[in-house]
Amino acid sequence: MNTPFQKETIFEHFAGRSTPLQRNLLNEWLKEPTNRELYYQWLEEWERTNWQLVTNDDIEFDKLLARIDQASADADSETGRNVSLLPRWFQGRFLAVAAVLVVFFMTGLYLSRSWWMYQTVVTGYGEIHQERLADGTLVTLNANSSLTIPRFDLGQGAREVWLRGEAEFNVARQPDRRRFVVKTDDDFDVEVLGTEFVVYTRNNTNRVALQKGRVKINYRSGKQLNLRPGDIVSLDETTGRLKIAKTGRPQQFSEWKHHRYHFDNTPVADVLKLLQDQFGVQVALADSTLSEQRISGQFKAQTASELIQALETILDLRAIHQGNHIELQPVDTLQ
Structure with missing residues (x-):
């Protein structure tokens, strides 16, 4: 689009x-x-x-008018005392202007309420950031991601955060066992009490990899699914298909924290998508059939160039740079 x-x-x-x-x-x-x-x-x-503050303009305005009416009634009922030296028409205009200013002020606060109530942590391409929440939960935010969290914890209701991108959550258990909920834009929420898991929400795909404890997935307007350690669940928003898999090593889904990337028979096309999501680098293939080739192994890369070099070595390719455009070509075509 x-x-x-x-x-x-x-x-x-x-x-x-x-x-x-x-x-x-x-x-x-x-x-x-x-x-x-x-x-x-x-x-x-x-x-x-x-600035942001939750208000109700109608209620506050009604309260203001009530106070004005009460003040006028009190003044009229007291003969000879506290009599204003200003003409009544001037008093009326003054009160009207004051009321308008109050409404504008309260409206401005209402419209900016999200800044006051929430803060958003954003990572750039290639950046990994750790955020300790007020309840003790540790969030490791992957590159090109954002996490919106409440500025205030009133100790009531579920602890809710909103994720775009990818993050690992090490959730601190609370004495009152309040739920911790990770929300996404795609009607796909992860609900836990205390556990470790990774949430991925990009490219019309939502995925949860559970490392410890238990979580519950709420999706598709009321459907639920309980996960156990080692469960990998992904929902394709385009097709609506839910896939469930099992792994003996769920930690591989958070190895990006240490700039390590694990591939297990992974199509080259998916690796190029990772380069785009993680580093903001677009790489094209001179031969489209290369996209279906698969690679396996673990690679350490803090930059896009290091990961591209790994692809060059494994697939016998060479990266051709033309301005901001990168194309991978088979070595034999360059000879």
Whole structure:
């Protein structure tokens, strides 16, 4: 989807004033990694310039009018005392202006409530970040990802965070056994009490790899699935298919924390997709049949170049750089 979005339109969305059609177009637009990066940059800018507080403008305005009416009644009932020297028409205008200013102020606070109530942690390409939440939960955020967390924990209800991208969660168990819920944009939520797991939500795919403890998946408007350690569950948002697999080494799904990447008969096309998601680098293949070749092994790479070099060695390819464009070509075609 190449529909362009102006910054002003995105800011209107952050303020809660986007239409259903705009939200649908925005979801399509965000499927492009470059668009997501721009979206997060604008989100940070918007949050810095918008204070946020949950209010109810109608209730507060009604309270203000009630206080004004009461003050006027008290003044009229007291003869000879506290009589204003200002004409009544001036008092009326003054109160009207004050009421309008209060409404504008309260409306501004209401529209900027998300900045006040939540903060968003964003990682760039190639960046890995650890965030310790107020409840003691440790979150390791993978590159090109964002995590939205409440600024205040009132000690009531579930502990909820919102993830885009990929992250490992080491959830701290609470004495009151309050649930911890990881929410995504795709009606796919992960609910736990205390455990370690990795959540991946990119490219129309949601995946959970459970390392310790137990989690419950809530998906597709009411469906549930309980996981045990070693379970790997993925949901394809395009087809709606849910896949369940088992692994004896679930830790491999969080090896990116140490800049290690584990491939097990993985198609080259998936490796190129990882390069895009992790480092923001687009790599093309001179021969499209190479995309179906598969590789296995574990590779350490802190940059896109190191991972591309591994592909060159394994598949006997050479990376040709032309500006920002990288193409992998078989060595025999270069001779």
